[in-house]
Amino acid sequence: MAEVLVLGAGMVGVSTGLALQARGHDVTIIERGVPGRETSYGNAGLIQTEAVEPYAMPLSPGALFQIALGRGYDVKWTPQGLLSQLGAVATYAWNSRPAAHRRASVTWGKLIRQSTDRHGPLIAAAGADNIIRRNGYIEIHRTPAKMEAARKTAERFATEFGVQARLMSGAELRAMEPAIRIEVEGATHWSDSWNCADPGGLVASYAALFQKRGGRVVNLTQRFGLKVPMVFKRGYHKHYHMELPPHHPIADFGNSVVLSPMRRGLRIATAAELTPHPRLSPPQLKHGEKAARELFDIGAAVEAEPWTGRRPCMPDMLPVVGRVPDQPNLWAHFGHGHQGFTLGPVTAEILADELSGGEGWAELQPGRLKRG
Ligand SMILES: Cc1cc2nc3c(=O)[nH]c(=O)nc-3n(C[C@H](O)[C@H](O)[C@H](O)COP(=O)(O)OP(=O)(O)OC[C@H]3O[C@@H](n4cnc5c(N)ncnc54)[C@H](O)[C@@H]3O)c2cc1C
Numbered sequence: 001m002a003e004v005l006v007l008g009a010g011m012v013g014v015s016t017g018l019a020l021q022a023r024g025h026d027v028t029i030i031e032r033g034v035p036g037r038e039t040s041y042g043n044a045g046l047i048q049t050e051a052v053e054p055y056a057m058p059l060s061p062g063a064l065f066q067i068a069l070g071r072g073y074d075v076k077w078t079p080q081g082l083l084s085q086l087g088a089v090a091t092y093a094w095n096s097r098p099a100a101h102r103r104a105s106v107t108w109g110k111l112i113r114q115s116t117d118r119h120g121p122l123i124a125a126a127g128a129d130n131i132i133r134r135n136g137y138i139e140i141h142r143t144p145a146k147m148e149a150a151r152k153t154a155e156r157f158a159t160e161f162g163v164q165a166r167l168m169s170g171a172e173l174r175a176m177e178p179a180i181r182i183e184v185e186g187a188t189h190w191s192d193s194w195n196c197a198d199p200g201g202l203v204a205s206y207a208a209l210f211q212k213r214g215g216r217v218v219n220l221t222q223r224f225g226l227k228v229p230m231v232f233k234r235g236y237h238k239h240y241h242m243e244l245p246p247h248h249p250i251a252d253f254g255n256s257v258v259l260s261p262m263r264r265g266l267r268i269a270t271a272a273e274l275t276p277h278p279r280l281s282p283p284q285l286k287h288g289e290k291a292a293r294e295l296f297d298i299g300a301a302v303e304a305e306p307w308t309g310r311r312p313c314m315p316d317m318l319p320v321v322g323r324v325p326d327q328p329n330l331w332a333h334f335g336h337g338h339q340g341f342t343l344g345p346v347t348a349e350i351l352a353d354e355l356s357g358g359e360g361w362a363e364l365q366p367g368r369l370k371r372g
Pocket residue numbers: 007008009010011012013030031032033034035036037038039040041042043044045046047048220221222223233234235236237269270309310311312334335336337338339340341342343
């Protein structure tokens with residue numbers, strides 16, 4: 001048995017505490033605030049068994065031109081935001097080339113496909129079933145070309161990874177989600193993913209389970225002086241009152257938003273922004289609200305200010321899980337990018353196995369950062 005300190009009580013840190021505890025270690029989680037109140041609070045709440053490929057940076061000249069001109073809503077940036085993480089962004093772009101992206105997807109897909117199996121027992125033990133829906137989520141497609149591309153993606157994911165999906169016509173979508181009030185071309189129902197009506201609440205209930213099982217959560221802030229190249233993709237959300245919310249989260253990627261029914265209201269969550277400081281009136285959120293109002297009959301905003309947090313993305317797109325070289329007692333577990341809420345309990349098992357004498361996963365080791 002080892003005495004282990006875990007830094008940070010987000011989904012990743014709390015899952016790590018639980019996985020180490022299950023192997024008999026004596027674990028304390030050190031948190032500067034409250035468990036589950038940062039990025040693990042503000043996400044879209046998807047536990048995504050279908051997200052078998054990490055987000056690649058769009059590299060076609062047309063897409064790069066749009067991003068450079070600040071058009072579109074998928075990626076926004078400011079010169080200061082881009083310059084402060086230029087090296088990591090360049091490596092991320094390099095790893096977005098098809099061959100490198102395919103390599104990363106092999107490992108990523110293996111991790112993602114375990115996510116509901118890992119969350120399931122934790123949800124049950126934490127008594128958090130009341131905030132989990134096991135009905136998947138819906139991605140809408142507004143044009144025939146997008147629908148055709150979606151069909152190919154669904155077929156590929158089914159063949160290569162066993163992902164379940166149902167393609168629906170616009171009419172089938174309206175029957176399933178009567179809250180949608182316009183006609184769209186169609187949709188993909190990613191049926192084996194789960195979603196959560198209170199992501200911060202789920203982390204808090206996992207933290208309570210950790211404490212019930214003998215773990216400690218203490219407040220302390222300390223820096224270890226490690227410098228890690230990362231791409232920080234800022235996202236925003238706001239909740240809106242809605243009388244009859246949809247039954248599933250609705251991803252409208254054509255407008256770069258995910259609309260999730262949450263306890264506080266309909267949560268509009270945005271795509272990526274490379275900025276060191278948050279904007280007061282983010283254009284992606286404004287655009288997302290416009291798209292949401294077109295789809296649904298929604299009311300006023302619940303909060304005056306948007307929430308904001310940053311997705312921790314590694315330049316090679318894979319999380320960092322394992323022992324830090326030259327530091328026999330320091331272990332890394334971070335960098336889950338767009339899917340840390342999904343993956344926390346999956347990679348926690350890998351880390352806890354390695355810390356307890358197992359082999360770990362070679363492709364996730366922190367040593368690769370030095371080579372990077
Ligand atoms: C808009 C948006 C939508 C998203 N949607 C999804 C989704 O649908 N599904 C999904 O799987 N993922 C989603 N993500 C990504 C996901 O939220 C993150 O990958 C995940 O929350 C990261 O978890 P974490 O535990 O690493 O970080 P955090 O949740 O940020 O936790 C880190 C913790 O460390 C603490 N801390 C930091 N520094 C110190 C210190 N020096 N000392 C002590 N404590 C410290 C912080 O207070 C915090 O509690 C989304 C992200 C965004 C921004």
